[in-house]
Amino acid sequence: MTQATANNVSLSWYEASARQRIDALLDAGSFAEFIGPELREISPHLSIFDLPEQFDDGIVIGSGRLDGAPVFVAAQEGRFMGGAFGEVHGAKLTGLLRASRALHQDVLILFDTGGVRLQEANAGELAIAEVMRAVIEARRAGINVVGLIGGRAGCYGGGSLIAGTCSRLIISEQGRLSVSGPEVIETNKGIEEFDSHDRALVWRTMGGKHRYLIGGADTFVDDEALAFRQAAIDALQAGRRCDLAVLQAEQVRLERRLKRFGETEDAVEIWRTLGIGNPTDIPALQTGAFLRAASGRENADDAR
């Protein structure tokens, strides 16, 4: 049996590549890739647009061990086409999730994506739907599907919908989680609605701290691979159900949240309503102080 040791080096999750994240997350030397770059399963669409291809189509999938336990893992490469879902990229994740159900093995999804790849939009949209179905089918069979969010591209568009189906979400301050990205909102609703160049506004609206405070993510961690690793180990212990009772409870929670915060104009107002004494200090707080300040946050009940 592989010894359950981490690659004990400090690594910024935000800065790391998909392959570096997998190496740092799993037990040292335990990762075995499926459909690796040498098989050249590249996008069938990008060449039509004369665009560069990547041999793994921007996602690395495989199996490994996490603290000794066998897991499947998928990591998106946010720097290749914004980590976006195309046909092959999505099919690799769908196949991994179906395998997880067949082999009864938990899955970790390392999100780093802007959503669907526009050059292969139909295939990408279908892939998102297939992945969501595969996540739910795996969860119904008792599999944990844990999402980790802290990459450069954030987790947007269809990627955020998939994240919404996960059993647990781990997020760092740098991780952003939202259906529409800043530029999309500004383009469609105007700069008065959302100024995508206002970085502070983007982070306090979509960033990890806010998502954690409103119950959109379960665990808040430092931008550090070992922190993500420990949170993932803990998340797999949780063993959540996915049934009607859980979803009904989630519906009640979301209705209550909408009632409580629906009229607010800005995240800071929400934080004040949550009982945080100095809400404008939240963005500057270190992790320990932030978690103490967040003690009255909206609960996250793993259904989202």
Added chain:
Amino acid sequence: MEKLSFRLSATRPAGGTRPQAIVGVVASGNLEVLLERSLPPDICTIDIATAAHGFGMVWDAVVRDFVARRSAGGLHISVNDGGARPDTVALRLAQGVRKIEEPER
């Protein structure tokens, strides 16, 4: 895409025993390099797909310099380029031969 292929004789075989290694990502100003140990030890082939057209002579100079200075014999190298500068290309190629030398775990 412009496709370029080079077949060069190499004086030093690649170190280590790993069958393959990959470094880099395809992004603006960046590239990925896939190295596969699949050739006789005195040959190195490099296949390049690049988004920047018309730089064949620069690639020629960079890959010849790489094979002359590094242990690249026996490697079939495939490059997907997103318009990287020559120094970035040289760096990734050097990282690649270093990575395939690493002991297998």
